[in-house]
Amino acid sequence: MNPYDYQTFRIAYEVISAIICLVLVRFMIKPYQLTKESRYLGLPLGFGFLGATYALAAFIFYQPYFFGSTTIYLQLILRSFAFIFLVVTYYFSRQTADVGRKLWNTTLAILIIAFLTLFLPVIIPDIALPSYQLTSSFTRVFNLICIIYICAHTLRSHVEKPEPETIWIPFGYIFLAISQYLLIIFAVDESMAAWWSALGIRWVALAIFLIISCRSFYCFKRGD
């Protein structure tokens, strides 16, 4: 594939990923809208941040020199925080409402401070940043650990109350984990097969989330 075609493909790919995430945010915010429980805010925040990283990736491919090289670091930070938000949401969903609410509010405050602390060195010029290869490898491993935790959590929920419709979301997260793992493989040995597989599997994961969300809200159920 010539560089121009590759650039066009990646912009289209990332834009579609971002749009899927944007649609997912609309569904993910519904538990918060109904319950007004702030501990469910992590779901829309997580998928929102994930969508923002895809949109940013599309922009980087479109205008590589617009914001400078620090944008790619911002993308790494946003993606890690997306997975952190999802992890804390799943973690606090097992707590009782009172405990979960207090702990979530504290955790959210800490996460915002941590995000700003990490964000500032990226936007301030003349600050020496660590090597991108090293940082991206580290964050991908961290993201993989986060997704594995979510997979374990969702699988445990399924095992506790096994129902056919609850198995798909663990699969979605497993595909997301495989995608992250393949990106680590690509970072280590630059295998293009791993790279293309990672892109394909990411779409499979996002498609599962989208289909499950649509089935929850738009499908004819319970023989009503």
Added chain:
Amino acid sequence: MKKIARRDKLKIYGDLLTVLCAESKEDKIVLTRVQVQIKVPFDRLKTYIRELDELGLIQDQTSLRLTEKGKQYLVEYENVLDFMKRMGIAYR
């Protein structure tokens, strides 16, 4: 004795509307049967029913039939609960 998890008001409203919707298929809604199903003391059940009436989710406190608003709320409530269950998130 099995301990019942503490529910917030929203969950109780949701559970109560679900039971009232199911019971409305009968000729008459019997309050004691509703009480047994949602597991709250009778005086608190009366309070919740008054609150549902004030919110316009039931027609009145004697017939206990759901209004259109009540039916819409129940559909949304069940959809969100179903979505959370599918996502592997417990609502407690």
